[in-house]
């Protein structure tokens with residue numbers, strides 16, 4: 145079933161999520177405050193807008209509350225990621241998934257109500273270890 149996604153922050157992680165969701169046939173709104181980053185996904189998003197995702201009125205004017213999922217993929221700017229996540233939950237977005245940069249970031253995101261927190265390198269490291277472990281069992 146087609147869903148409405150908004151992806152905020154189009155670094156390597158955010159742009160990859162954005163492109164894949166679009167290829168899977170979903171509606172995707174791509175948001176970044178950097179025009180160059182935004183241009184990189186313009187062919188892989190239903191809509192794209194230059195916006196500061198820490199500006200509450202700007203988020204509201206995008207109708208962000210109506211999206212099924214909002215993915216916050218601002219990693220390096222931890223303060224912006226936290227503020228943006230807090231605003232999204234205050235506005236009433238039901239599902240907010242956020243990329244965390246480190247343990248401290250993860251802890252704060254939990255406290256302010258992020259629905260799912262992902263740590264791409266950390267999570268993938270664990271998956272790879274499990275794959276390697278299952279290969280060991282098969283090899284045996």
Ligand code: ATP
Pocket residue numbers: 152153154155156157158175176177178181195196197198217218219220221224
């Ligand atoms: P990745 O590791 O996924 O490549 P990154 O660490 O290289 O991410 P970040 O610096 O975390 O990239 O930022 C991700 C994106 O978020 C950038 O494209 C940046 O322009 C965007 N961004 C940062 N702050 C804001 C903001 N306040 N509003 C909108 N976009 C923002």
